[in-house]
Amino acid sequence: MKLTWEPLDLALRHTFTISRSSMDVAENVLVKLEHDGFVGLGEAPPSKYYGQDRESVIKALVLMQGELGNDPFLIEDISQRLCSFFPRDLAAVAAVDMALHDWVGKKLATPLWKILGLNPSLTPITSYTIGIDETATMVGKVREAPDYPILKIKAGTEKDEEMFAAIRNETDRMIRIDANAAWNPEEAIEKINLLEKFDIEFVEQPVAPGDPQSLGTVRDAVTLPIISDESSVVPSDVPGLAGCVDGINIKLSKCGGIRQALKMIFAAKSAGLKVMLGCMIESSVAITAAAHLSPLVDFADLDGNLLIENDITCGVTVDKGRLVLPGGPGLGLSAY
Secondary structure (H helix, E strand, C coil): CEEEEEEEEEEEEEEEECCCCEEEEEEEEEEEEEECCEEEEEEECCCHHHCCCHHHHHHHHHHHHHHCCCCCCCHHHHHHHHHHHCCCCHHHHHHHHHHHHHHHHHHHCCEHHHHCCCCHHHCCEECEEECCCCHHHHHHHHHCCCCCCEEEEECCCCCHHHHHHHHHHHCCCEEEEECCCCECHHHHHHHHHHHHHHCEEEEECCECCCCHHHHHHHHHHCCCCEEECCCCCCHHHHHHHECCECEEEECHHHHCCHHHHHHHHHHHHHCCCEEEECCCCCCHHHHHHHHCCHHHCCEECCCHHHHECCCCCECCEEECCEEECCCCCECCCECC
């Protein structure tokens, strides 16, 4: 197997701001895996929050080339090996994992969802994310996205109440809150109880990761469901979250790809937790890879490709908010 890669700069339609950072361009890496006449595609969206950047991804990919072996069908073996050898480079591992799954589907001339035995009619509605900005600008972003019935609103500022009041005055669509670990437990309880009046579905990662009990403290003191994100990175994180949250958010680039995400999904379900599939700012390569798992989950936030100006391919589409899986082989990407 041969790995190659190239930089992938994704320009955002609007500056994307969360409680801890802003960006105008996502500096991702496009990965190709070539073997036996077929090419599988994957994508790494490195996160500074997890100590990654484009340079670190490429360094990891160079080293991974020697760990792949000669059989792309051995995805479990390869995934376990890469996750073990590169635990700090899981965005790069995820890109290779996506490319392997894409390759297998192309080799078998079968869509990935069919290989996984999933029903494409059971995909959820994806939320559409509104980043932090001036209140009037956030309302304007809501108006620009009339076709999405679920909005995920980033929170974590002193103007949260003002922002949510203005957005709720603009629309009666379902709203989810994502605080990206902006609050301590006491602040989270106060904020969530304050914002509950705006008819919120759930709150994502209100406090910093590292202590599941702090999430449990918040969950016990509020009525809105609590979903983890930064606290649910890899499969081993899931057992400790049982009883502390109502559900977990899984991102391929955080956990190491499709294979590891499947383990997280089944672990969460066995613990009675709801599951959401999320994303970074990504092209349709990575978004489509995650979407193939979406018939298994309760919620989706797979909109990274909808927030950019220069997507590089066509894959999963959205119909009135619902994810529509492609029918082509592998990931089903086209016009690349």
